[in-house]
Amino acid sequence: GESVGLHLPTLSVQEGDNSIINCAYSNSASDYFIWYKQESGKGPQFIIDIRSNMDKRQGQRVTVLLNKTVKHLSLQIAATQPGDSAVYFCAENRNAGGTSYGKLTFGQGTILTVHP
Amino acid sequence: EAGVAQSPRYKIIEKRQSVAFWCNPISGHATLYWYQQILGQGPKLLIQFQNNGVVDDSQLPKDRFSAERLKGVDSTLKIQPAKLEDSAVYLCASSLEAMYQPQHFGDGTRLSIL
Numbered sequence: 001g002e003s004v005g006l007h008l009p010t011l012s013v014q015e016g017d018n019s020i021i022n023c024a025y026s027n028s029a030s031d032y033f034i035w036y037k038q039e040s041g042k043g044p045q046f047i048i049d050i051r052s053n054m055d056k057r058q059g060q061r062v063t064v065l066l067n068k069t070v071k072h073l074s075l076q077i078a079a080t081q082p083g084d085s086a087v088y089f090c091a092e093n094r095n096a097g098g099t100s101y102g103k104l105t106f107g108q109g110t111i112l113t114v115h116p
Numbered sequence: 117e118a119g120v121a122q123s124p125r126y127k128i129i130e131k132r133q134s135v136a137f138w139c140n141p142i143s144g145h146a147t148l149y150w151y152q153q154i155l156g157q158g159p160k161l162l163i164q165f166q167n168n169g170v171v172d173d174s175q176l177p178k179d180r181f182s183a184e185r186l187k188g189v190d191s192t193l194k195i196q197p198a199k200l201e202d203s204a205v206y207l208c209a210s211s212l213e214a215m216y217q218p219q220h221f222g223d224g225t226r227l228s229i230l
Binding site for chain 2: 044
């Protein structure tokens with residue numbers, strides 16, 4: 001079936017290192033992707049999004065890369081800080097037209113732990 | 117800008133009882149979503165509203181779940197009767213529009229069924 005998955009369920013890094021969180025998606029019709037950060041007891045927090053007509057998008061300390069050829073998405077966090085520790089989800093919107101817009105499918109999540 | 121507001125934050129009920137959750141989206145956001153998040157999993161969409169109309173409720177268990185957004189702003193999600201498997205966090209999200217717009221989430225209601 002269609003799914004969004006993550007290669008690594010956990011990632012541990014040292015403060016100041018760069019982090020890379022990966023995500024594989026299976027549906028080539030997906031044309032919009034979002035990364036979320038979720039801290040314990042809170043809702044998912046929007047980090048950055050990217051449409052399929054782009055390969056790369058940068059935000060503050062974060063970069064999302066999209067490789068449509070291999071259906072792969074990654075989130076890079078520069079100079080990772082302890083406050084970045086959380087679960088990170090990628091989500092995809094499969095473009096099937098009509099009511100499919102906004103219907104996000106989430107991956108399983110990656111736990112990022114940043115050690116001081 | 118105020119975020120998505122949800123209440124209550126926690127709810128404990130016994131199976132077969134009913135429960136309701138409330139959501140106030142970000143001002144001006146036309147699209148509203150309800151998600152269910154089971155521990156250790158990503159959120160799963162239950163229902164999507166565009167203004168006060170339902171866009172997608174294909175994953176809503178309609179025999180026990182209902183939702184409404186009567187005036188196109190606030191929304192309520194109800195479960196009646198609750199089952200043990202409904203224990204989860206219920207998240208509300210909103211976006212300016214459905215197409216290519218990020219969804220912004222509230223902190224959810226954690227529901228425990230005894």
